[in-house]
Amino acid sequence: MTPENANPSPAPAPAxxxxxxxxxxxxxxxxxxxxxxxFNEVPYGYSADLAxxxxxxxxxxKKPACVDGCPVCVDIPGFIKxxxxxxxxxxxxxxxxxxxxxxxxxxxxxxxxxxxxxxVLAKKGESVAVGRLERFVADYERERGTxxxxxxxxxxxxxxxxxxxxxxxxxxxxxxxxxxxxxTVFEALHKAGGVLVYGIPEFRLPKAIVGAEVDYLRRLxxxxxxxxxVGKSETVDELLASGFDAVFIGTGAGLPxxxxxxxxNLIGVYxxxxxxxxxxxxKAYLFPEYxxxxxxxxxxxxxxxxxxxxxxxxxxxxxxxxxxxxxxRRSRQEMPARIEEIHHAEEEGLExxxxxxxxxxxxxxxxxxxxxxxxxxxxxxPDASGRRRPVPIKGSEYxxxxxxxxxxxxxxxxxxxxxxxxxxxxxxxxxxxxxxATGQTSKPGVFxxxxxxxxxxxxxxxxxxxxxxxTAIDAYLRAKKPAG
Amino acid sequence: MAKVVxxxxxxxxxxLLELEAxxxxxxxxxxxxxxxxxxxxxxxxxLTIAMADHARGTITVIFQMxxxxxxxxxAVPVGGEVMDVVxxxxxxxxxxxxxxxxxxGGGIGTAVAYPIxxxxxxxxxRVIGIIGARNKDLLILEDEFRKVADxxxxxxxxxxxxxKGFVTDVLKEVIARGAPIAEVLAIGPVPxxxxxxxxxxxxxxxxVVSLNPIMIDGTGMCGGCRVDIGGQTKFACVDGPEFDGHLxxxxxxxxxxxxxxxxxxxxxRLHGAEKR
Ligand SMILES: Cc1cc2nc3c(=O)[nH]c(=O)nc-3n(C[C@H](O)[C@H](O)[C@H](O)COP(=O)(O)OP(=O)(O)OC[C@H]3O[C@@H](n4cnc5c(N)ncnc54)[C@H](O)[C@@H]3O)c2cc1C
Ligand SMILES: Cc1cc2nc3c(=O)[nH]c(=O)nc-3n(C[C@H](O)[C@H](O)[C@H](O)COP(=O)(O)OP(=O)(O)OC[C@H]3O[C@@H](n4cnc5c(N)ncnc54)[C@H](O)[C@@H]3O)c2cc1C
Ligand code: FES
Numbered sequence: 001m002t003p004e005n006a007n008p009s010p011a012p013a014p015a016x017x018x019x020x021x022x023x024x025x026x027x028x029x030x031x032x033x034x035x036x037x038x039f040n041e042v043p044y045g046y047s048a049d050l051a052x053x054x055x056x057x058x059x060x061x062k063k064p065a066c067v068d069g070c071p072v073c074v075d076i077p078g079f080i081k082x083x084x085x086x087x088x089x090x091x092x093x094x095x096x097x098x099x100x101x102x103x104x105x106x107x108x109x110x111x112x113x114x115x116x117x118x119x120v121l122a123k124k125g126e127s128v129a130v131g132r133l134e135r136f137v138a139d140y141e142r143e144r145g146t147x148x149x150x151x152x153x154x155x156x157x158x159x160x161x162x163x164x165x166x167x168x169x170x171x172x173x174x175x176x177x178x179x180x181x182x183x184t185v186f187e188a189l190h191k192a193g194g195v196l197v198y199g200i201p202e203f204r205l206p207k208a209i210v211g212a213e214v215d216y217l218r219r220l221x222x223x224x225x226x227x228x229x230v231g232k233s234e235t236v237d238e239l240l241a242s243g244f245d246a247v248f249i250g251t252g253a254g255l256p257x258x259x260x261x262x263x264x265n266l267i268g269v270y271x272x273x274x275x276x277x278x279x280x281x282x283k284a285y286l287f288p289e290y291x292x293x294x295x296x297x298x299x300x301x302x303x304x305x306x307x308x309x310x311x312x313x314x315x316x317x318x319x320x321x322x323x324x325x326x327x328x329r330r331s332r333q334e335m336p337a338r339i340e341e342i343h344h345a346e347e348e349g350l351e352x353x354x355x356x357x358x359x360x361x362x363x364x365x366x367x368x369x370x371x372x373x374x375x376x377x378x379x380x381x382p383d384a385s386g387r388r389r390p391v392p393i394k395g396s397e398y399x400x401x402x403x404x405x406x407x408x409x410x411x412x413x414x415x416x417x418x419x420x421x422x423x424x425x426x427x428x429x430x431x432x433x434x435x436x437a438t439g440q441t442s443k444p445g446v447f448x449x450x451x452x453x454x455x456x457x458x459x460x461x462x463x464x465x466x467x468x469x470x471t472a473i474d475a476y477l478r479a480k481k482p483a484g
Numbered sequence: 485m486a487k488v489v490x491x492x493x494x495x496x497x498x499x500l501l502e503l504e505a506x507x508x509x510x511x512x513x514x515x516x517x518x519x520x521x522x523x524x525x526x527x528x529x530x531l532t533i534a535m536a537d538h539a540r541g542t543i544t545v546i547f548q549m550x551x552x553x554x555x556x557x558x559a560v561p562v563g564g565e566v567m568d569v570v571x572x573x574x575x576x577x578x579x580x581x582x583x584x585x586x587x588x589g590g591g592i593g594t595a596v597a598y599p600i601x602x603x604x605x606x607x608x609x610r611v612i613g614i615i616g617a618r619n620k621d622l623l624i625l626e627d628e629f630r631k632v633a634d635x636x637x638x639x640x641x642x643x644x645x646x647x648k649g650f651v652t653d654v655l656k657e658v659i660a661r662g663a664p665i666a667e668v669l670a671i672g673p674v675p676x677x678x679x680x681x682x683x684x685x686x687x688x689x690x691x692v693v694s695l696n697p698i699m700i701d702g703t704g705m706c707g708g709c710r711v712d713i714g715g716q717t718k719f720a721c722v723d724g725p726e727f728d729g730h731l732x733x734x735x736x737x738x739x740x741x742x743x744x745x746x747x748x749x750x751x752x753r754l755h756g757a758e759k760r
Contacts, residue, residue, distance in 0.1 A: 188703045190521060190568040198705075227570040229703050233507060255719060256707040264717075265736045267743045271707035277700055282528070291527040291553055292700075293747035367739035415704045415722050 024126040025054040032347040036317045039202045039285055042344055046136040048088070055083035057121065058128045065118035066130060071464045074098045076115055076130055083133055092141035095134060096150075100174045101167060101463060103142060103209045104196060106135025108307075109460050110338045142212055149220055153180030158477045161186060161244040163230045163417065166194020168250030168450025168462035168469075170213070173222045175470030176248075181477065183222050184244075188229035188416075191281060194252050196459070198281040199273070201311050203318065204341075207280075231416035236424070240445060245480065246473045248439070249432060249448040250466060253456050254414030258407055259303070263361030268295055268369035272304070272312045272408035279315050297404025299323045301372045303358055304408030305335035310345050312406040317348055324350050325400065329357040329377055329390045355379070355390060359397065361405055372400045413452050421446075431455055439469030440476075447473055486569040489542055491562050495622050497549045498592065499558040500534075501566075506541030508533070508571045514603040515577030515694065515726055518543065519702045520557060521568035527553040530699045530721075532596040533572060543571075546595035546624065552751035573702045574725050577692075579603045582666035584610040586658060587633070588651050588680055590672025591617055594625050596694050597671040602632040604669075610634050612665075614654045616672075620645035652679045659687050667692065670729060674738045681729040691729035695720050697740060712736040 027043040027050075029035075035042055046054065058080045066076045075094055082091035095102045111117075111131035119127035158181045162173045165187040173183045191197050193210040218224065230236065236247055256271035258264050270278075275294070278284040282292035300316035302309050305328035316324040326345070328335060331354050335342060346352075355377040362371035376396035379388035413431045418424060425433040425442035432441055432448045439447035449465030451457055490502035508518060517532045535544040549555040560566060577600045585604050589597035594615045605611045613633035617623040618641045630636045637654050638646040647654075651672070659665065668691045670680040677693045684691040697720050699709045704722035711720050712733035718724065 188570065189701060190570075198701075227568050229570060229573065232572055232703075233511065233570075254704050255722075258707070258710075258717060260717075265710065265712060265740060267739060274700060274706040274708040277706050282700065283525070286525075287747065288552075288751045290525045291556070291751060293744045293751070295743070367742070419722075 021057050021121075022053055024057070024129055025050050025132075027132055032344075032349070035203065036314075036348050039318055041206050042203055045139055046132055048086075048140075051083055051088075051133060051136040052086060054129050055080045055133060058084065059120055061120055065120060066115040066128075069114040069116075069118040071114065071458075071460045072098050072467065074115075074134075079137060080128065080130070080133055083137060088137055088140045089145055091137045092145065095137055096141075099134075099460075099463070100171050100467075101213055101459075102134050103138035104167070104205065104213065105460055105463075106131050106133075106138055107205050107209075108200060108338075110458060112339050114460070142209070147219075150178060152178055152221070155182070156180040156477065158182065158245045158480075159184070159243055160246045160248065160473060160477075161230075161239045162248045162250065163236075164188075164194060164250040164252055164450070164452070165192035165214070165224065166250055166252045166450060166462060167196065167459045168252070168452075168466040169194070169248065170217060171463040171466035172248045172250060172449070172470045172473075173466075174217050174220060175467055176473060177217070177221045179470070179474045181474070185222060185224045186228040186230050186233075186239075187224060187226050188251075189281065190226050192224055192226070194250075198277045199308070199311070201276065201280055201315050203314070204311065229416055231420035236417060236421045236443075236446060245477055246445045246447065248466070248469055248473060249417055249441070249446065249452060250450040250462070251414040251417055252451040252462075253411035254416075255412045256407065257410050257412065259358065259409065261358060261360055263363055263369075264407070266361055266363040266369050267367050268297065268403055269361055269405045269407065270295075272302070272308045272406050273411065275312050275406045276308075276315065279319070285315075285319060294319065295404055296320050297402070299325070299400075299402040300404040300406065301325045301327050301353075301358075301400055301402040302406040302408055303327045304410075305330065305337060306408065306410075307337045307341055309406075309408035310337045310341040310350075312408050313350050314341075314345055314348060316404070316406070317350070321404075323402075325353055325402065326350055327353045327356050327358055327372070327374060327400070329355065330387070331355055331379065334387055353400070357390070357392065358405075362399065369403050369405055372402050372405055373397055374400055411456055413455070417452075429455065437468060438472035439465060440472060445476070486566045488560050488562055488564050488566065489540075490544075491560070494546065495617075495624050498546065498622070498624060499549060500544060500546045501557070501560070502537075502542050502544045503566060503569060504541060505543045505569050505571075508569065509536040509538055509541050509543050512536050512543065512572035513576035514579060514599040516572035516574050517702075517725065518545065518569055518571030519573060519699070520545070520566050522553075522556050522560065523567050526556065526567065528568075528570075528700055528702070529553050529557060530573070530696070530702060532599070532694070534595045534599055546592070548592040551748045555752075570702065574721060575723070577603065577669075577726060579607050581608050584612065584663065584665050585667045585669060586612045586614060586655065586665055588655060588668060588670040588672070589613070589615045589625075589629070590651050590670075590676040591622065592624070593670075593672030593676070593694075594623075594629070597669060598625050598629055598632070600669055600671075600694075601629065605632045605634075609666075612658060613637065614639070614651050614658070616640065616649075616651040616654070618642065650679070651676060652683050655680060655683055659683070659689070665689050668729075669693075674734055674741065677729060677732075678734040681732070681734075685730050692726050693729035693732060694725045695727060695732065695737060696725065697737060698743060
């Protein structure tokens with residue numbers, strides 16, 4: 001993938017007065033018709049020229065509102081200024097001071113709800129493309145940087161176990177190792193990254209990028225133990241008894257919810273987690289060279305309206321589906337997916353059946369899916385959340401002709417640690433209870449953060465929680481007597 | 485990485501692998517399983533820990549080469565390595581003193597039944613073992629089972645060894661003796677477990693089965709291993725793999741196990757192997 005030759009020339013400033021600002025610059029991307037046949041990343045990213053042009057749009061506000069919208073308070077005007085000046089590696093240093101995974105965040109953060117939403121230019125319609133610039137800077141640094149490592153505090157003598165290698169765990173581990181502690185990450189799967197490797201598809205977040213971030217942490221001194229399902233291989237108490245001075249739990253989301261409708265156990269009904277894990281982590285799209293199979297549906301219905309549903313439905317297209325349909329019970333305004341994903345999905349020809357609720361999966365004699373019976377909904381009175389509640393329209397049942405159904409309606413918390421850690425308080429859904437500012441749980445020396453605490457949220461929120469916990473763990477350790 | 489320290493073909497298409505996995509060997513309890521992934525492109529294959537040797541730091545798995553995945557695993561030689569070994573997974577068997585237990589193993593299920601029978605015996609129970617196979621060649625672990633059972637009854641479908649009949653025939657005879665049986669543990673192919681449960685339900689004997697749905701992560705993340713237990717969805721890797729046999733919806737399990745039949749043939753073709 002070489003961005004250069006695929007680049008359109010920068011969009012010119014409209015003719016007119018001097019004060020005219022160039023429009024928000026688009027990222028060149030693979031044409032929709034082509035990309036639905038491959039798993040390569042959709043956008044190519046900015047060229048240096050496009051990045052500088054886009055950066056020049058930033059007003060460099062004295063009181064930057066965008067920073068308030070960033071859960072980890074990246075110095076956004078600071079890094080953008082360096083981009084405008086052409087100092088891309090300097091921009092990367094600024095960015096990395098607050099965000100340890102910028103190449104990831106630039107690709108998957110819901111910027112339109114965060115920094116870009118509060119950008120002063122947004123009021124005029126076109127905020128600075130913060131996410132695209134972040135992505136450019138991180139990619140530039142990864143490809144052309146010197147690979148220099150940040151300074152590390154002298155060894156503290158303390159050891160910390162981090163459970164789970166998703167964004168929460170990786171961020172926490174990186175911060176702690178920089179503070180001089182010895183950190184071991186325990187990961188249940190055979191690869192590090194959590195949802196970044198098993199959930200979010202290659203075409204949205206190339207696995208090589210996650211791999212590079214993990215390598216960087218290892219070079220920093222973070223040790224990773226794979227195939228280590230804590231709770232089973234060793235319990236949290238055993239970790240604390242075997243020389244770890246503190247434990248951070250970042251085990252993320254777990255068991256997928258199903259709808260409880262008839263036919264959900266038919267062959268061809270997948271949870272989004274299973275569908276995406278087969279495709280991403282196990283590379284089932286390369287079957288049979290890779291041994292894990294996946295059903296390549298001809299007509300696929302995905303139930304849900306979030307990022308997870310978009311990822312599954314777009315994966316189905318790439319696995320060869322003629323038709324990939326999103327079935328969502330509310331209307332488009334309520335769809336929680338990132339705008340860019342919905343936009344890309346539409347370009348790729350996804351069909352949206354909105355205000356539609358599935359009532360039954362139909363199967364053939366062999367137990368395979370042959371249809372999805374749905375019901376039309378209309379918007380009724382607002383519910384507790386203020387959103388108008390969808391109510392079924394009587395007698396509106398109809399059958400969607402599909403052979404695969406992917407259920408993407410959310411997850412409960414991962415059960416292994418709560419099941420095996422006495423004294424660890426959990427909430428009513430089984431999420432671990434932890435202090436928002438510090439990640440401290442009900443158990444001394446044990447901290448937690450990310451989806452296991454909040455329920456399904458975002459990469460950046462998980463990172464923020466990992467980082468705050470690292471600060472709290474550092475303080476907790478230093479208040480203890482120095483180890484040996 | 486786990487090194488293979490021993491490998492034997494204990495029956496046609498049936499391989500025993502002893503692997504270096506000291507942490508798992510120290511930790512595992514009867515009824516638990518591991519997931520093995522042979523190499524970068526390999527499948528994640530769940531297999532019961534049939535034996536563990538704490539002192540040697542090894543675990544032993546016994547499996548049938550039914551598809552491309554298990555065939556690949558079965559081809560790893562002594563001294564060779566398995567890239568990923570995860571475990572111990574699943575809930576251990578609830579081992580307690582109840583009196584007389586009947587442990588029924590069918591086919592490769594005998595390898596799963598064996599460690600549980602061993603633990604039940606060590607707990608002070610009277611253990612009656614019933615093991616069966618399609619024919620004499622396919623019968624496994626007879627000597628080992630005999631050592632841990634107070635009584636071992638053997639049967640073959642075709643009568644090529646000891647007697648002709650299914651394990652359920654033998655079980656019915658044992659029940660007919662009239663001595664009290666506290667619990668039956670049945671492990672084998674779906675039709676066998678289903679048949680055993682029918683017999684024990686009529687006789688009113690508590691029955692525990694170990695289910696083998698298709699799995700991926702084995703840690704409660706993907707939901708692929710879901711089974712229907714008394715109308716409720718349960719996840720075999722974290723809620724099981726053992727369940728009350730009288731509550732299992734066998735049809736759902738049987739159907740779901742056939743999900744990748746067509747893929748399986750494609751994979752076997754690719755790897756140049758002939759389907760049995
Ligand atoms: C398909 C999909 C698409 C998404 N898209 C976006 C997006 O576009 N933008 C966005 O911001 N967010 C997105 N999200 C949400 C985001 O990925 C999560 O909020 C985030 O990854 C949570 O991070 P985490 O570190 O808490 O947990 P996770 O990423 O879930 O990582 C947890 C890790 O812990 C491991 N683990 C679990 N239990 C144990 C144990 N007992 N022992 C050892 N290891 C264990 C798991 O294997 C996993 O690797 C998406 C989520 C999904 C599923
Ligand atoms: C908790 C657990 C413990 C297990 N313990 C053992 C064991 O000790 N010894 C052993 O031989 N097997 C055991 N199994 C079954 C074993 O995992 C499967 O036989 C294996 O995954 C098949 O892989 P494959 O790639 O060779 O075959 P595939 O190519 O996946 O399939 C071959 C054939 O087997 C069927 N199949 C696929 N997965 C399974 C499955 N999980 N169970 C049964 N049939 C399946 C397929 O439908 C197909 O017809 C266990 C399974 C579980 C879930
Ligand atoms: S195997 Fe994935 S949840 Fe059980």
